[in-house]
Amino acid sequence: MARIEPQDPRRLDRADPRERGAIARQLPRDTDVAVPLDVMTPEQMIGLASIIRRPPELSLGPQNVTPETLPAAEKAAIGVQELGRMDVTDLGYRIASLLVRREQDVARSTDAFVKAGFSELEDMARMFEHLMIKRTTAF
Amino acid sequence: MEKLPFADTPATRDQDVELLGRLAAAQMHFGNPRTALLFLKLAEFILPGQTATMRMMVDAEHRLRRPQQALEIILDLEAADGDAANDPELLRIKGLVLAMLGEGDAARSVLAR
Numbered sequence: 001m002a003r004i005e006p007q008d009p010r011r012l013d014r015a016d017p018r019e020r021g022a023i024a025r026q027l028p029r030d031t032d033v034a035v036p037l038d039v040m041t042p043e044q045m046i047g048l049a050s051i052i053r054r055p056p057e058l059s060l061g062p063q064n065v066t067p068e069t070l071p072a073a074e075k076a077a078i079g080v081q082e083l084g085r086m087d088v089t090d091l092g093y094r095i096a097s098l099l100v101r102r103e104q105d106v107a108r109s110t111d112a113f114v115k116a117g118f119s120e121l122e123d124m125a126r127m128f129e130h131l132m133i134k135r136t137t138a139f
Numbered sequence: 140m141e142k143l144p145f146a147d148t149p150a151t152r153d154q155d156v157e158l159l160g161r162l163a164a165a166q167m168h169f170g171n172p173r174t175a176l177l178f179l180k181l182a183e184f185i186l187p188g189q190t191a192t193m194r195m196m197v198d199a200e201h202r203l204r205r206p207q208q209a210l211e212i213i214l215d216l217e218a219a220d221g222d223a224a225n226d227p228e229l230l231r232i233k234g235l236v237l238a239m240l241g242e243g244d245a246a247r248s249v250l251a252r
Contacts, residue, residue, distance in 0.1 A: 079164035095162075098155045100145045102185060114184045117177035124162075 088135070092128030099125055156186045163195055172202040190220045194229070201232050206239040 106118045159182035166175035176199040182192045193216045200209035213233050216223045234250035
């Protein structure tokens with residue numbers, strides 16, 4: 001019976017760097033960097049040449065990535081990440097202050113969606129209140 | 140006199156709408172478009188006519204399988220913002236929404252743009 005050798009994760013590290021395209025991966029996005037061409041494979045040279053010839057409006061650099069050009073899903077993901085970085089106390093305070101500010105306006109509104117949204121936000125504020133109480137009483 | 144933190148000013152309106160947008164984005168991210176839509180409706184109530192809010196509402200209505208409402212917001216958005224008519228993401232949703240409404244030919248022409 002043939003013995004199946006377990007995959008050694010370090011095997012790739014020992015491989016010839018030209019075979020695993022390490023140089024291409026290490027290249028920064030900025031293309032005006034001196035690279036010894038004799039250590040590059042033909043595929044890597046073609047790749048580099050195509051990056052150099054790419055018109056500036058199609059540049060892959062981070063300078064072209066602005067909030068306006070991002071797809072909606074990525075924008076939403078950034079929003080979620082920013083929320084995740086916020087402190088619980090800060091977020092709870094912001095939501096509570098929003099509720100205090102808008103309570104009277106929403107009470108005057110006849111829109112069921114607005115009232116339901118406000119109610120959801122009140123639930124969220126209660127959750128944050130609970131979290132803060134839990135945090136302050138924990139020892 | 141020091142301004143109270145709960146005073147209603149244009150700056151606090153912007154902050155509130157931004158916060159509600161982020162909360163809505165989080166709800167969408169975690170697969171809860173209904174709550175996201177409620178937050179967006181509240182944001183629209185606080186500061187009406189914001190294109191960013193309307194775009195997210197289109198997405199939420201589409202995910203909630205409410206094509207008629209999504210189409211109405213898309214048409215409002217196109218009327219408010221000229222660039223919206225050529226936005227690929229909005230065109231994609233518009234095509235899908237028209238297809239859900241049984242408007243196959245219109246959907247095909249929108250998706251082919």
